[in-house]
Amino acid sequence: MRAAVYLDHNATTPVxxxxxxxxxxxxxxxxxxxxxxRFGRGARAVLERARTSLTALLEWPDAEVIFTxxxxxxxxxxxxxxxxxxxxxxxxxxxxVRACVGLSEHLPVDADGVLDLEALDRRxxxxxxxxxxxxxxxxxxxxxxxxxxxxxxxAHAHGALVHCDAVQxxxxxxxxxxxxxxxxxxLSAHKIGGPPGVGAxxxxxxxxxxxxxxxxxxxxxxxxxxxxxxxxxGFGVAADVAxxxxxxxxxxxxxxxxxxxxxxxxTAPHAxxxxxxxxxxxxxxxxxxxxxxxxxQVMALDLDGIAVSAGSACSSGKxxxxxxxxxxxxxxxxxxxxIRVSLGWDTTQHEVDRFLESWSKLASRARDKASAA
Ligand code: PLP
Numbered sequence: 001m002r003a004a005v006y007l008d009h010n011a012t013t014p015v016x017x018x019x020x021x022x023x024x025x026x027x028x029x030x031x032x033x034x035x036x037x038r039f040g041r042g043a044r045a046v047l048e049r050a051r052t053s054l055t056a057l058l059e060w061p062d063a064e065v066i067f068t069x070x071x072x073x074x075x076x077x078x079x080x081x082x083x084x085x086x087x088x089x090x091x092x093x094x095x096x097v098r099a100c101v102g103l104s105e106h107l108p109v110d111a112d113g114v115l116d117l118e119a120l121d122r123r124x125x126x127x128x129x130x131x132x133x134x135x136x137x138x139x140x141x142x143x144x145x146x147x148x149x150x151x152x153x154x155a156h157a158h159g160a161l162v163h164c165d166a167v168q169x170x171x172x173x174x175x176x177x178x179x180x181x182x183x184x185x186x187l188s189a190h191k192i193g194g195p196p197g198v199g200a201x202x203x204x205x206x207x208x209x210x211x212x213x214x215x216x217x218x219x220x221x222x223x224x225x226x227x228x229x230x231x232x233x234g235f236g237v238a239a240d241v242a243x244x245x246x247x248x249x250x251x252x253x254x255x256x257x258x259x260x261x262x263x264x265x266x267t268a269p270h271a272x273x274x275x276x277x278x279x280x281x282x283x284x285x286x287x288x289x290x291x292x293x294x295x296x297q298v299m300a301l302d303l304d305g306i307a308v309s310a311g312s313a314c315s316s317g318k319x320x321x322x323x324x325x326x327x328x329x330x331x332x333x334x335x336x337x338x339i340r341v342s343l344g345w346d347t348t349q350h351e352v353d354r355f356l357e358s359w360s361k362l363a364s365r366a367r368d369k370a371s372a373a
Contacts, residue, residue, distance in 0.1 A: 004305045005351045010140050010168060010284060010342035011309055016193035016241055019234040023195060026233035033227055034218060043229055050236025054187065054200055057170065057239040057246075060177035063185075063202040066209065066222045067232050070199040071167040071188030072096040075134075077201050077223070078163045078184045080212040082132040085161070088123060089134040090115045090146065091327035097134050097165055098323070106327075112278035113144040113328045120151060124158040131160040137169035137180070141311065141324045141340050142275035143284025145169070152181045161207075167191055167199075171242035172249055172281045183207060187239075189231065193345075194238030198231035245345060253343050254282030260341070260352050261285055268363035270370065274325060274338060283343040286325075287359070289366040290337050291373075297339050297362050304358035309340045337366075 006014070026046055031039030033047045051065045068074045075096040079087065087104040089097055092113050098104070107123065108116045115135060124131060133155040138145050152162045164182040169175050171192035177185065184203045190196040203209055209222045216224030264271050264287060272288040289297065294310030301308055311322040325335035341355065 002305055002354075004307065005354050006307050007341050007343060007347065007351065007355055008307045008309050009344035009347075010143075010191070010340060012190045012196060013171075013193050013344060014346075015190075015195055015234070016238060018241065019194055019237045022237040023230040023234040026230040031229075033229065046229060046233050046236075047227060050232045050239070053236035053239040053243075054202065057187075057243045058166075058175055058177045058185065058202065060185075060202060062205055063177065064205045064207070064209065064220075064222075066201045066203070066219045067227055067235075068199045068201060068223055069197055069228070070190070071165065071186055072199075074186040074188070074199045074201040075163075075165055076100045077209070077212050078186060078203075079132070079134070081184070081207065081209055082161055085130055085132040086127055087132045087134065088120070088127075088155075088160075090136065092139050092142075092144075092324045093134060093136055094140060094165060094167070097136070097163075109327050111329050113139060113142050113275050113324060114278045115146050115151060117147060117150055117154060121154050121158075124155060124160060127158075131155075131158065132163070133160050134163045134165065136165040136167075137175065138166075138172070138281045138284075139275070139324060140168045141322055141338075142286045142328075143168070143281035143342075144275040145173070145279040145281065148180050148182065156181070168281065171238075171245070172253075172283055174246045177202075189235035189238055192238045192242045194235040195231045198228055198235045200235070249345065250282040253345065253347065256343055256347055256349060256352050257282055257285055259349070260356065263356050264359075264363075267360060268367070270367050271363055272334070272338075274328065274330075283347075285341045286338050287341060288330075288334055288338040289362060290334060291369045292337055292362060292366045294337055294339050297337075297359075300362055301339075301355070301358050304354075306355050306358050308355075309342075311335075311338070311340075 031043035033044040091106040135151045162182045163184040165186045167188045189198040274286040298310045
């Protein structure tokens with residue numbers, strides 16, 4: 001049997017060997033970071049080392065780092081800070097941003113999924129009161145990169161607070177806080193070679209965040225509950241690796257993705273590559289084959305041993321029409337025919353070729369179906 005090919009790195013990434021080692025060391029050591037004795041101090045040192053790794057990854061030395069249970073909790077904690085403000089979010093945000101506030105306004109994007117900055121400026125002017133903006137750095141389905149720095153400048157000129165979900169961007173492109181200029185930023189460990197169930201919210205220290213949970217003084221009272229020390233230790237090491245790879249990730253992984261897309265364009269002109277007119281993450285391609293449901297494609301590829309996703313598919317495994325593609329102006333049929341292929345640092349040309357071999361059969365099916373119709 002041929003080895004399975006994993007091309008779903010935006011859903012989750014394999015845990016790095018050095019991360020497993022750090023986690024195993026942390027699991028083997030006793031000590032609660034809140035204890036004052038030597039065991040506690042040892043545990044606290046692990047925690048603080050990981051905090052420093054995260055601030056180094058973002059080149060944000062004075063950030064307040066709050067460890068959480070993942071990107072979803074971090075996004076919720078971020079939004080909790082301004083529950084009474086009007087929330088403006090791009091219409092392509094992850095559900096953990098879109099769903100965590102009741103009163104939110106969805107900002108339009110263009111056909112490539114890029115935030116309309118003029119609309120942002122206009123809506124904030126019309127609102128005329130302090131507001132909250134959430135804009136992701138890179139989209140999980142298409143890889144499209146948002147003009148976060150420009151959006152933050154506009155929002156700050158209107159006195160708004162700005163949050164950025166950088167869960168997908170971290171590890172796949174350099175993410176420098178000083179160039180983004182946002183007030184709060186979300187990270188998740190399992191998207192960068194760390195373990196699932198750990199994340200962080202980074203914030204300007206002067207914001208003095210308020211806790212969403214109650215019942216303990218951990219994380220300076222911002223996030224009660226005994227810290228997931230093994231997970232956090234692994235997160236720190238994953239951040240170190242991501243920082244070391246950031247400069248070369250685009251070239252290394254992008255060469256494979258671009259080759260994949262060239263092949264698609266040459267051999268299947270009826271296929272669509274969503275978001276390809278915009279700057280994108282180097283590892284992501286969102287391919288549409290009109291007339292073939294995404295679930296059918298995912299299952300057929302799976303039978304050939306290739307793992308990809310349909311839609312955003314990172315929460316329940318159930319596939320519903322992608323709100324991201326709908327926001328880009330696609331109808332249900334087009335949005336329902338899109339699969340996401342996301343490569344990783346260790347993806348090989350052979351694996352991409354295996355994908356293309358299998359996908360080409362689907363592309364032929366879609367073409368035959370269209371010509372028979
Ligand atoms: N934000 C984005 C852009 C994501 O892609 C995801 C997960 O796929 C999340 C947030 C949620 O992160 P977590 O799985 O750590 O809760």
